[in-house]
Amino acid sequence: MDEIESGALTPEPGPPDYPGLGYGGPGHGDGASWLLPLPEGQLAVLVEAPAQARRSRWWNIALALLAVAVLSVAVSLLVTARRASSDASAATAQAMSMNQSRDDLDTQQRQVDDRRRAMDTATSALDAAMVRLEKSMTDAAEAQHHLVDVHTRAADLWNAGKRGETANLAKTDGAAALADLDQKTTAVDKAMTDLQAATRDLQVKFDG
């Protein structure tokens, strides 16, 4: 509210808590002034009241404090946002690193599994080669027994003086038994070669 102070331009001291504000005409004090023409030719000065000035000042202080408070909140929120963003970036980087580590482990596991399967396959091949060698030797032994039987019969015929039958038996059954034994012995050779190859393959797989 404005107050009208009329009369002579007598400066009056301002309130103690607002010493810069005083009553008077232009050039006096800090208050707003309204010049009022008076009938006597004197001027009436409408000045800002001390209470309004105080309110204005407190209002400015309150605004400034509020602005500072809001600014502090904004800065605090910005710091929080930046920290959270930094944490998010760090967590994302860690997640990517862990994903990469997991992929590496997965690749490593596949390689390990492949190697183990290769070794299992080589071991199975070695077992099979041993079985084939054993069987081929058994077959060769049977063929050998058969050939020995034929030769024993031939010897018996020879000893009985049946030379023609001896020669005939040797050329028929004997030749067939010998061919069979030759074939079985060749199979033994091949089985032995396969076994040696399987052993070498297992060693290669073992050395990785």
Added chain:
Amino acid sequence: MAEPIVTPPQPTVRRRRRFSRGLLILLVVCLAGAVSAGVMARSARHDQTIAIKTRDEASSRRDAQQVASDAAQGQLDDTRRSDLAISGSLTTPMATAQHAVDLANQTMAVYRDIQRYAESLVPSGFNDAVNRANALIKDYNDTLDQLGKELDAASNPAVPA
């Protein structure tokens, strides 16, 4: 009494009002900044939550993969130990088997002699060849017996821990 004539405010008053307006504008700007910062903070916190969740999931998957990889490596180590035992246990039978094969080939050559003498009816050569064959057969049979024992032992090798 005349109507009051309103004159423009004095410079000090204008400055104060300008200052007030400035403070108001600053306050509004600060409020806008605070709101923006709040939105940014909220978004960043959301991103942080998602990133941490993603990281934790990745960590769990990595740990699970580590367990699987360790298990696979353990299986491989077991297989390697087993294969090492097999390879070691096969060394002797392999040598014995090679000896048996050599004997079989030698016996085969003698059998060819026997067959030739039988076909040509040469008893002296026949008997001599049979004697050589018998000696080889005995050695061959002994070698096969030895091989059988060695293979039995190799079929259950002692796997080192």
